[in-house]
Amino acid sequence: AAEPGRETFVTWREARESGTGPEAGPILVRVPAPGLFDRLAAQFAEDEGSRPRVAPAKFVPYQASRDAGVPRAPTSLLAGPWRVLAIRRGGRVRLTRTLDLTRAVRAAILSGSGDHPPYVLHGHAPGAVGTRTPAGQDPHLSILPLANVGSPFGDGAVHGVALVLPRDATDGDRKAVDDAMQRWHERKGTDGALPLRIRDLTANLDDLGFDFSGPADQIKRTVLTRAYWSRASRHWASITPIALDRYPGRLNEPGWELRAAGTIATACAHLALPSPAEVEILWGVPMAGVPAAGPTGPQSRPSARFPGFRAGTSGQLRLCVHARITFAQAIRGPLVVGAGRFAGYGMCVPVA
Numbered sequence: 473a474a475e476p477g478r479e480t481f482v483t484w485r486e487a488r489e490s491g492t493g494p495e496a497g498p499i500l501v502r503v504p505a506p507g508l509f510d511r512l513a514a515q516f517a518e519d520e521g522s523r524p525r526v527a528p529a530k531f532v533p534y535q536a537s538r539d540a541g542v543p544r545a546p547t548s549l550l551a552g553p554w555r556v557l558a559i560r561r562g563g564r565v566r567l568t569r570t571l572d573l574t575r576a577v578r579a580a581i582l583s584g585s586g587d588h589p590p591y592v593l594h595g596h597a598p599g600a601v602g603t604r605t606p607a608g609q610d611p612h613l614s615i616l617p618l619a620n621v622g623s624p625f626g627d628g629a630v631h632g633v634a635l636v637l638p639r640d641a642t643d644g645d646r647k648a649v650d651d652a653m654q655r656w657h658e659r660k661g662t663d664g665a666l667p668l669r670i671r672d673l674t675a676n677l678d679d680l681g682f683d684f685s686g687p688a689d690q691i692k693r694t695v696l697t698r699a700y701w702s703r704a705s706r707h708w709a710s711i712t713p714i715a716l717d718r719y720p721g722r723l724n725e726p727g728w729e730l731r732a733a734g735t736i737a738t739a740c741a742h743l744a745l746p747s748p749a750e751v752e753i754l755w756g757v758p759m760a761g762v763p764a765a766g767p768t769g770p771q772s773r774p775s776a777r778f779p780g781f782r783a784g785t786s787g788q789l790r791l792c793v794h795a796r797i798t799f800a801q802a803i804r805g806p807l808v809v810g811a812g813r814f815a816g817y818g819m820c821v822p823v824a
Contacts, residue, residue, distance in 0.1 A: 486532055546746055547803065547804045548745055548806065549640070549742075550636060550808055550813065552640070552641040555653070555679070555680075556618070557666065557678070557679055566628060566629070567619045573617060574616070578815075583655065593613055611640075614635075614808060614814045616808060616819050617816045618632040618633060619761070620695055621759060622695075622823065624760055626759060628761035637649065665677060702805040705822030707824070709759055710754075710758060710819065711820065712819045714736060715791075716735050716791045716810060733751035736797065739813075745807075746801065754796065763776050763778055764776070764794070765777070765793050781817050797820065
């Protein structure tokens, strides 16, 4: 066993399949393509290295070895298979529209599912979809915004959504999502796009399939890949507000931030993650492209802030905050915490 505080290593191997396990999360590695040596030799014969070389390359998915005894970063109960829906070029959805977007996607998925859709799609008791019947405690489908954030050039534009199954999802759960998507595909337009109508907004989506990890359009569109949100890190920051499960008390009372941090730490424990070493509560903007958390934030324009989150069971408006979360050891994402975790609130990105 590894000694506490000592860095541990894993072996990365070429992924024979996309993988859906909690530690699968394939990453793309740029490797030489066939013919590289011959092409380099021919180019050197022409210019003796005076010109920049353009080497043939390809992208290959790699994943951590599953060998027994190899330490792996802890993963959340929500770190199951992904299905990615990309917003077509020309469509623009602001990160502040997260709830509108994710709820519209869930409605589209449930459309045509009958009176008793599978639990994994909505998380409510049988026959309770659309009501305020308490949601179950078991993890179900999360719908998460995939936005251009996490770098100094982040602008907060949402490029797609991820349909994320729980870590212990069964073949039946995955089939339920497949069947729901098939019904949605039957309503797609002549251009092959999935139609999505949101209040004051229409978006067209491309279904990239389960466990998508391809290079997409590179740069900005890398946020569509599972690897971007699932890479192991000790440091995480929220990109959508964390809706606190418990009210920490009046904001002018001493100690409310400490109680809010404790609530977030408890939320991490409920996801089978280690307790954070530090939770820093933020009202303002945590990084480029991410708006302030709520109406009491420092920004002046209401449209530049996230709306509040109401609990599905009681309709109670939850206090929403941003946070930076630090763990004693690296954990693997996606990290989504709080009462709004199934609707895209409380989503975090790993930061350096």
